[in-house]
Amino acid sequence: MNTLNKLLLAAFAFFATAVPALAQEEAMSLDDKVSEVFATFTGPFVWFVFAPIPGTSFPWIVMWLVIGASVFTLYFAFVQFRFFGHAISLVKGDYSDPNDAGEVSHFQALATALSGTVGLGNIAGVAVAVGIGGPGATFWMILAGLLGMASKFTECTLGVKYRNEYEDGTVSGGPMYYISKGFDELGLPGGKILAVLFSIFCILGAFGGGNMFQANQAHAQIAGIVGDYPGWITGLVFAVVVFLVIVGGIKSIARVTEKVVPFMGILYVGAALIVLIVNYDQIGWAFGQIFAGAFTGLGVAGGLVGALIQGFKRAAFSNEAGVGSAAIAHSAVKTKEPITEGFVSLLEPLIDTVVICTMTALVITISGQLLIDEATGNYVLNEAGSAIATVGDTSGVALTSAAFGSAISWFPFVLAIAVILFAFSTMISWSYYGLKAWTYLFGEGKTAEMVFKCLFCVFIVIGAAARLGPVIDFSDAAIFAMAVVNITALYFLMKVVRKELASYSERLRSGEIKKFTH
Amino acid sequence: MTMKLVIGLDGHSSGEKALAFGQQMAEKTDGCALVVVYVIEWSPFTFQTAEENAQRHKRREEEISVATSRVVEPAVAKLKEAGLNATGMVRHGNVADTLDNIAKEEGANQIVVARSSDGGFSSRIFGSATANLVMNASVPVTVVA
Numbered sequence: 241m242n243t244l245n246k247l248l249l250a251a252f253a254f255f256a257t258a259v260p261a262l263a264q265e266e267a268m269s270l271d272d273k274v275s276e277v278f279a280t281f282t283g284p285f286v287w288f289v290f291a292p293i294p295g296t297s298f299p300w301i302v303m304w305l306v307i308g309a310s311v312f313t314l315y316f317a318f319v320q321f322r323f324f325g326h327a328i329s330l331v332k333g334d335y336s337d338p339n340d341a342g343e344v345s346h347f348q349a350l351a352t353a354l355s356g357t358v359g360l361g362n363i364a365g366v367a368v369a370v371g372i373g374g375p376g377a378t379f380w381m382i383l384a385g386l387l388g389m390a391s392k393f394t395e396c397t398l399g400v401k402y403r404n405e406y407e408d409g410t411v412s413g414g415p416m417y418y419i420s421k422g423f424d425e426l427g428l429p430g431g432k433i434l435a436v437l438f439s440i441f442c443i444l445g446a447f448g449g450g451n452m453f454q455a456n457q458a459h460a461q462i463a464g465i466v467g468d469y470p471g472w473i474t475g476l477v478f479a480v481v482v483f484l485v486i487v488g489g490i491k492s493i494a495r496v497t498e499k500v501v502p503f504m505g506i507l508y509v510g511a512a513l514i515v516l517i518v519n520y521d522q523i524g525w526a527f528g529q530i531f532a533g534a535f536t537g538l539g540v541a542g543g544l545v546g547a548l549i550q551g552f553k554r555a556a557f558s559n560e561a562g563v564g565s566a567a568i569a570h571s572a573v574k575t576k577e578p579i580t581e582g583f584v585s586l587l588e589p590l591i592d593t594v595v596i597c598t599m600t601a602l603v604i605t606i607s608g609q610l611l612i613d614e615a616t617g618n619y620v621l622n623e624a625g626s627a628i629a630t631v632g633d634t635s636g637v638a639l640t641s642a643a644f645g646s647a648i649s650w651f652p653f654v655l656a657i658a659v660i661l662f663a664f665s666t667m668i669s670w671s672y673y674g675l676k677a678w679t680y681l682f683g684e685g686k687t688a689e690m691v692f693k694c695l696f697c698v699f700i701v702i703g704a705a706a707r708l709g710p711v712i713d714f715s716d717a718a719i720f721a722m723a724v725v726n727i728t729a730l731y732f733l734m735k736v737v738r739k740e741l742a743s744y745s746e747r748l749r750s751g752e753i754k755k756f757t758h
Numbered sequence: 759m760t761m762k763l764v765i766g767l768d769g770h771s772s773g774e775k776a777l778a779f780g781q782q783m784a785e786k787t788d789g790c791a792l793v794v795v796y797v798i799e800w801s802p803f804t805f806q807t808a809e810e811n812a813q814r815h816k817r818r819e820e821e822i823s824v825a826t827s828r829v830v831e832p833a834v835a836k837l838k839e840a841g842l843n844a845t846g847m848v849r850h851g852n853v854a855d856t857l858d859n860i861a862k863e864e865g866a867n868q869i870v871v872a873r874s875s876d877g878g879f880s881s882r883i884f885g886s887a888t889a890n891l892v893m894n895a896s897v898p899v900t901v902v903a
Contacts, residue, residue, distance in 0.1 A: 333802050338859065342818040342850030344811045345802030352808050409816030491807075499805055572811035672808040 309387035320389035343574035356669030359662035361558030364637035373550030376533020380551025385593030388561030397582030399567030413571020415564035442677035448715035450670020452703025454663035475704030512599035607643035772872035853887035
């Protein structure tokens with residue numbers, strides 16, 4: 241086992257240092273080709289998902305997510321604020337029956353779901369949002385995060401309520417299960433069709449945002465440190481390691497990652513706090529930029545609407561509220577009350593978007609990486625006019641890296657390790673989400689699982705080789721397509737959750753549900 | 759008044775010593791009941807993959823059945839053979855807290871455990887299960903050397 245790990249490390253080091261020089265010319269053209277074919281192939285799908293509302297430049301899909309989150313927020317009367325304290329108690333284990341010790345705890349389900357969402361969205365995605373939409377995008381991101389807590393609550397409650405429990409003690413859950421079972425229970429038609437549609441989009445999302453985007457940004461990060469080299473090499477190394485974990489069953493790699501990732505997250509927030517403390521005199525100014533930019537745009541591409549779209553898009557991509565992925569992760573928890581898992585899950589968008597994403601946005605704004613025209617106080621656009629000009633013409637994760645690097649010179653190296661680990665843990669999580677959708681469609685079986693896992697690894701290589709533009713478009717499109725189906729179903733099923741909520745709060749008030757004394 | 763002892767086993771030879779000591783005490787006391795406990799070290803605050811979570815219930819059942827058949831049942835059988843009133847249980851959790859909670863639930867007079875067999879770095883920082891139990895238990899604890 242140890243020898244294998246060492247071999248892998250050695251192979252990785254070799255690829256990262258030696259190969260770039262060898263194959264540069266030939267492979268660059270391969271990367272370009274992959275990118276081109278990919279863009280042509282996914283173009284129509286991306287166009288449809290991001291089509292603007294007629295007469296405006298506002299993509300309908302962004303509106304769809306925000307309306308969904310707002311409807312759930314109102315329908316459940318601001319559940320994300322009313323039950324916030326209760327959610328914390330649940331995670332602490334105050335309401336856990338000691339006789340259930342040894343089952344998946346609320347904390348574990350939350351941590352697993354978070355390790356699938358906290359990652360590149362928080363580092364690279366925010367940089368993309370702020371780079372295009374300006375600091376004002378942060379305001380809309382936070383708002384979308386707060387509203388998204390209600391979407392997450394709804395879907396995760398249903399995820400546990402309608403999961404499948406098999407005789408051997410394992411469980412499968414997620415939107416495909418609650419859509420088909422829930423619709424049947426309510427006597428609504430079309431549940432099966434929606435569930436199949438969701439599964440298809442979930443598989444695409446697993447290949448896109450859960451895989452290609454991660455590989456792509458991890459490669460950008462490594463290339464930024466060791467110098468440019470063909471992306472398919474990074475892709476291949478990642479593919480081999482992921483293959484060893486999900487096919488080879490080498491759990492130790494996954495286990496190590498799952499233990500290191502939370503510490504990386506804490507380290508990341510810690511570093512962001514240090515940057516903010518060092519520049520404490522500018523925090524007020526940065527918030528000023530965020531608020532001013534949110535309503536005026538400060539001259540960024542697309543103005544106010546541009547900031548809003550970017551903010552909403554990145555929030556959704558980062559915390560995945562309304563997308564349905566978290567419902568798959570949360571459905572493993574053992575609880576007599578499905579709704580408790582809903583309460584716990586509403587903490588995710590808060591931690592992911594409202595805390596971590598905002599940190600990144602503040603650091604980028606304060607770092608001065610975004611160029612400002614001193615005469616007008618507005619941001620300067622780059623030559624193409626598509627984004628704000630930055631100091632080293634950086635975007636995505638490279639922008640975040642430069643922002644942190646301007647305050648802590650060695651931090652880009654730590655960030656590179658964090659990005660690689662985040663990318664890896666997100667891939668592992670999404671390989672599971674995709675697999676659950678795949679087995680829902682094709683049945684649980686060794687062959688079906690193997691086909692999916694191999695395809696998943698192939699997409700890692702494609703993702704690392706393609707350019708950021710087409711990859712990010714496809715990733716967003718696939719993940720938002722999941723949300724189209726999921727939120728549609730949630731509108732029909734939300735009354736089930738409301739009944740659960742009413743019954744639970746009544747029993748909580750009467751003292752029937754009480755804390756266990758430990 | 760009847761006497762009730764909780765005996766904590768660890769699956770090692772040191773646990774056997776605790777069992778033997780408990781048996782001796784019970785034989786000298788009329789109507790003494792024995793509760794043999796094996797605690798599987800587990801914390802609700804660890805990090806797991808989605809796949810591990812999905813299989814957790816199954817694994818838990820397996821862990822309980824292995825501990826029951828290999829550790830607890832043989833011990834209970836041995837005590838019953840000696841004509842004693844013995845029951846067994848397997849729980850997940852922090853060893854010290856769980857033994858103490860069981861003692862409280864069962865209304866036991868005393869907990870019997872073996873001297874901790876694990877040493878080294880982590881027990882120097884966090885303390886061994888035995889040391890934690892001795893410091894925090896709500897009933898008298900006998901540590902068998």
